[in-house]
Amino acid sequence: MTAGAQAPGRPDYAGGNLRGSLFMCLSMAGFILNDTATKWIADELTLFQIIFIRGVFASVLIGTLAACKNSLIFLPSRRDRKILALRLVGEIGATYCFLNALFNMPIANATAILQSLPLAVTLAAALFLGERVGWRRYMAICAGFAGVLVIIRPGTEGFTSYSLWAVAAVGLITLRDLSTRMLSPDVPSLFVTFLAAVGVMILGAVFAPFTEWKPVDGEHLAFLGFAAALVFVGYLFGVMAMRHGEISFVSPFRYTILIWAVILGLVVFGDVPDTWTLSGSAIVVGMGVYTFYRERVRSRQSAQGTVSKQPE
Numbered sequence: 001m002t003a004g005a006q007a008p009g010r011p012d013y014a015g016g017n018l019r020g021s022l023f024m025c026l027s028m029a030g031f032i033l034n035d036t037a038t039k040w041i042a043d044e045l046t047l048f049q050i051i052f053i054r055g056v057f058a059s060v061l062i063g064t065l066a067a068c069k070n071s072l073i074f075l076p077s078r079r080d081r082k083i084l085a086l087r088l089v090g091e092i093g094a095t096y097c098f099l100n101a102l103f104n105m106p107i108a109n110a111t112a113i114l115q116s117l118p119l120a121v122t123l124a125a126a127l128f129l130g131e132r133v134g135w136r137r138y139m140a141i142c143a144g145f146a147g148v149l150v151i152i153r154p155g156t157e158g159f160t161s162y163s164l165w166a167v168a169a170v171g172l173i174t175l176r177d178l179s180t181r182m183l184s185p186d187v188p189s190l191f192v193t194f195l196a197a198v199g200v201m202i203l204g205a206v207f208a209p210f211t212e213w214k215p216v217d218g219e220h221l222a223f224l225g226f227a228a229a230l231v232f233v234g235y236l237f238g239v240m241a242m243r244h245g246e247i248s249f250v251s252p253f254r255y256t257i258l259i260w261a262v263i264l265g266l267v268v269f270g271d272v273p274d275t276w277t278l279s280g281s282a283i284v285v286g287m288g289v290y291t292f293y294r295e296r297v298r299s300r301q302s303a304q305g306t307v308s309k310q311p312e
Helices: 013-043 047-068 077-102 107-114 119-126 133-154 162-182 189-210 218-242 246-269 277-305
Strands: none
Touching: 013 047, 013 077, 013 218, 013 246, 047 077, 047 189, 047 218, 077 107, 077 162, 077 189, 077 246, 107 133, 107 162, 107 246, 107 277, 119 133, 119 162, 119 277, 133 162, 133 277, 246 277
């Protein structure tokens, strides 16, 4: 075998990691641009109007893709139906909580709090699914949550109660992600995503009549259709990112969303993040990257048969 040649059967992680990291960056750009567009129109329409109209567009886009992939119609088992219902509770609740926070606080702050999600999922997986987590990652999780407290600053003049809505969104997304892990492998991802989009749309449809219904014109529809397309882009590139390279290498690039959030918050809304927000964000990101690193180390040890009996 010539020097530099790839061993037979070995994945091309070098090229895959490059593509995966690029796709993850594009995915995060899609999601944060959607958040920006949604927040921009919040002064003209009510929360449930936005959830409903954007949900209609998102359901059509995702449903069309699912139909093309033969994933739109699927009959899950009784066990999976219960898990899907639990996941739907997490998805719908998280959407409401995060948008409520997003509409009432700087986009960079809300986004930064949401970046504690990988830490929350790791902790919840250890507590409820029995996944092995050692003292290093437990310490990283504690430090990361301390970073969230730095961003929120409870009991100080800079505290806003809407930060708690963002924290609640993290808890509900954790429920969603743990439920997703529990689903049977044969349940199509697009089917799950389509159900989530429809569920969120129904949330808006049910509650919008009980709030003030503001006039909706063609410009509003075009704007929310664009926002839904950005969600679709975020989802599509997110899936593509997870299918290229090593997950432990690609996943940390999700934190590029914070860079987008700070820039867009400054340019679009004139929000200048303070030192506390930047410091807390740095802690959360640092600890998140560290947990991904520890998982990568342990995965390599497991592949080589050298992993210790004690969790890392």
